[in-house]
Amino acid sequence: MAKLFAAPGRRESRRPPRRIGAVLVAGFLLGTSLLGVAAVGAAGPTPIGTAVSSGATPIGSPLPTLPVPYLVLAPNPGTIAVGGSQTYTAESFSALNVDLGDVTATTTFSISPEGICLLNVCTANVSGSHTVTGTNGAVTGSASLQVGIVLPPPSGSPTPPPPVVPPGAPTNVTAAAGDAQASVSWLAPASNGGSPIVSYTVTALVGSSAASLTSTGLTATAAAPMTTVTVPGLTDGTAYWFEVTASNAAVSLVGPGPESDPSTPVTPLAGAQAATTVVPPLATGTATTDPGTGPTSTTPVTTSVTVPATSGGGSVAIVTTTPPVGPPPVAGYQVLSQQVDITSTAGTNSANPLTIAFTVDESALRLQLGLLPTDAVTTDMVVISRTESGVSATVPDCLTTTLPLQLDPCVATRQFVTINGVETIQVTVLTGSASLWNTLVKPVPITVRDSGYSPFLATVNQGGVVQWKFAGSRAHTVTDLLALGPSKAPWFASGAVLAGSYGHVFQAAGTYVYRSTAGKDGVLFLGVVTVPINVAPSSGTTATTFTIAWSSAPISGYVFDVQSSFEKAGTTKWTAWKPWRTGTSAASASFLPTLGAGAYEFISRVRNVSTGAVSGWSLGAAVSAH
Numbered sequence: 353m354a355k356l357f358a359a360p361g362r363r364e365s366r367r368p369p370r371r372i373g374a375v376l377v378a379g380f381l382l383g384t385s386l387l388g389v390a391a392v393g394a395a396g397p398t399p400i401g402t403a404v405s406s407g408a409t410p411i412g413s414p415l416p417t418l419p420v421p422y423l424v425l426a427p428n429p430g431t432i433a434v435g436g437s438q439t440y441t442a443e444s445f446s447a448l449n450v451d452l453g454d455v456t457a458t459t460t461f462s463i464s465p466e467g468i469c470l471l472n473v474c475t476a477n478v479s480g481s482h483t484v485t486g487t488n489g490a491v492t493g494s495a496s497l498q499v500g501i502v503l504p505p506p507s508g509s510p511t512p513p514p515p516v517v518p519p520g521a522p523t524n525v526t527a528a529a530g531d532a533q534a535s536v537s538w539l540a541p542a543s544n545g546g547s548p549i550v551s552y553t554v555t556a557l558v559g560s561s562a563a564s565l566t567s568t569g570l571t572a573t574a575a576a577p578m579t580t581v582t583v584p585g586l587t588d589g590t591a592y593w594f595e596v597t598a599s600n601a602a603v604s605l606v607g608p609g610p611e612s613d614p615s616t617p618v619t620p621l622a623g624a625q626a627a628t629t630v631v632p633p634l635a636t637g638t639a640t641t642d643p644g645t646g647p648t649s650t651t652p653v654t655t656s657v658t659v660p661a662t663s664g665g666g667s668v669a670i671v672t673t674t675p676p677v678g679p680p681p682v683a684g685y686q687v688l689s690q691q692v693d694i695t696s697t698a699g700t701n702s703a704n705p706l707t708i709a710f711t712v713d714e715s716a717l718r719l720q721l722g723l724l725p726t727d728a729v730t731t732d733m734v735v736i737s738r739t740e741s742g743v744s745a746t747v748p749d750c751l752t753t754t755l756p757l758q759l760d761p762c763v764a765t766r767q768f769v770t771i772n773g774v775e776t777i778q779v780t781v782l783t784g785s786a787s788l789w790n791t792l793v794k795p796v797p798i799t800v801r802d803s804g805y806s807p808f809l810a811t812v813n814q815g816g817v818v819q820w821k822f823a824g825s826r827a828h829t830v831t832d833l834l835a836l837g838p839s840k841a842p843w844f845a846s847g848a849v850l851a852g853s854y855g856h857v858f859q860a861a862g863t864y865v866y867r868s869t870a871g872k873d874g875v876l877f878l879g880v881v882t883v884p885i886n887v888a889p890s891s892g893t894t895a896t897t898f899t900i901a902w903s904s905a906p907i908s909g910y911v912f913d914v915q916s917s918f919e920k921a922g923t924t925k926w927t928a929w930k931p932w933r934t935g936t937s938a939a940s941a942s943f944l945p946t947l948g949a950g951a952y953e954f955i956s957r958v959r960n961v962s963t964g965a966v967s968g969w970s971l972g973a974a975v976s977a978h
Contacts, residue, residue, distance in 0.1 A: 521596075522538040531622055535627050547601040554581055586620045594614065626671050628667065735817075764780045898975045914956040951974050
């Protein structure tokens with residue numbers, strides 16, 4: 353009977369029987385061995401006091417220790433790696449070894465000497481022997497848990513798990529420089545070393561080249577799973593490289609992983625903003641310069657770039673800078689004193705483009721353009737220009753957003769967006785490649801003096817803004833002379849202004865004449881704005897499909913007339929202008945050089961449908977086919 357009534361800690365691994373005979377129970381309640389009460393067998397009962405077994409306890413002897421209810425925890429023993437977890441079950445048994453069933457849901461688990469149990473899952477972060485205790489009311493049970501770097505093989509497993517080691521090196525480290533700081537992003541290493549990665553450390557390096565880098569001691573830490581961090585404390589004007597290491601839950605035992613390859617160097621600049629992201633294959637990701645506040649009067653432009661999941665992954669870096677006073681750099685234009693530089697290694701194209709959203713503070717836009725509080729702000733006042741190889745061109749509106757893009761890049765949407773209660777204008781561009789410069793267009797300035805407009809003739813791209821600044825000793829106006837507006841009213845009119853500025857967006861190609869209607873200004877107080885037609889590409893073969901664009905967008909209530917002229921290859925004679933599109937409401941169209949090799953030139957004008965008023969013809973733009 354010793355097996356049946358063994359103490360809980362010495363029970364056999366097999367489950368005890370569920371039912372025990374009434375005679376056995378009676379023997380326990382009397383505090384005697386059953387054989388000491390009565391031994392019933394084929395020979396009949398044995399008198400009390402007869403020695404029938406060395407284990408019998410005669411009547412009158414001291415009572416033995418009574419068994420108590422207990423819990424059985426499983427697994428027992430258990431083994432986990434450092435930082436690992438073990439899930440437990442609890443089964444309850446009565447004092448008589450009757451299996452009362454699973455009580456895991458009502459059992460409280462704890463672990464010592466360290467660790468934590470959440471419900472029935474226990475975790476430990478320090479190697480060594482641990483004890484897991486289950487408590488269910490007044491009933492308890494325990495199990496041994498070994499926590500170590502090397503996991504012992506589970507029962508029946510022929511191959512032990514690999515040992516826990518440092519994680520691998522992060523990859524694809526990308527950096528973008530801001531003002532005295534840099535944004536750094538990376539991809540997680542391929543191996544976590546057999547234990548979950550808990551953190552990353554980014555270190556700033558300096559040197560004359562990538563082969564002679566030394567640590568600055570400036571670091572930043574990101575808690576996993578974050579893979580982007582800002583490194584502060586940098587010196588503007590100094591080039592920095594960055595490397596990243598990963599640490600797993602066993603870092604106190606195995607140390608951090610190896611350093612990544614360094615990023616390409618970046619140089620912080622005063623007033624700059626930066627953002628980065630690295631996107632793994634088959635995933636999407638976004639980098640943004642918005643700190644969560646949206647654009648403000650002091651930081652009037654924020655930019656976000658989203659990589660599609662179909663790109664195969666890659667990195668994105670955004671740097672927004674405030675250019676110095678003077679002419680804009682050859683690599684792009686600015687608006688609101690902001691210049692946006694975007695680079696990407698993602699495998700994007702017209703079939704899976706990047707999505708770039710420029711968000712502009714409306715109050716800063718009003719201030720920049722000299723608009724009055726009563727002047728309406730429209731989304732077409734924000735126009736995007738892209739510069740490649742020093743040549744800038746306004747990004748047209750998308751003909752359709754169905755992929756692949758017919759126009760690449762193109763503006764997909766212009767809309768008002770409210771951020772933290774402040775109204776902003778957001779322009780979204782789709783592009784197959786991240787141009788070095790995707791930037792907002794700078795307004796063309798004209799000074800209004802008592803002697804007239806300076807310059808008298810100004811040229812602005814389609815959708816561009818002309819800004820007149822009043823600097824005379826008396827008031828003057830800027831008033832459309834061609835009466836292109838509704839009911840032959842001026843299409844644009846500043847009213848009399850003594851000091852300040854006034855702006856207007858010119859969407860359509862054409863020539864626009866304006867004047868001052870102030871009393872002392874004569875009929876020769878005139879100015880001219882020209883808006884050229886756009887062609888892309890500028891050259892190709894006779895099989896090339898060219899795009900001819902005469903407006904940044906369709907204009908309600910207006911149509912366009914487009915004419916063309918042809919110069920045959922090998923000659924110097926142009927044909928007379930001939931209508932190519934008449935009264936079209938579309939802003940652009942495709943063109944095939946069906947007359948053969950040569951040069952094709954286009955001009956256009958805008959026409960008010962209801963009044964018939966027209967602008968002058970635009971300056972010409974030509975394509976060359978060979």
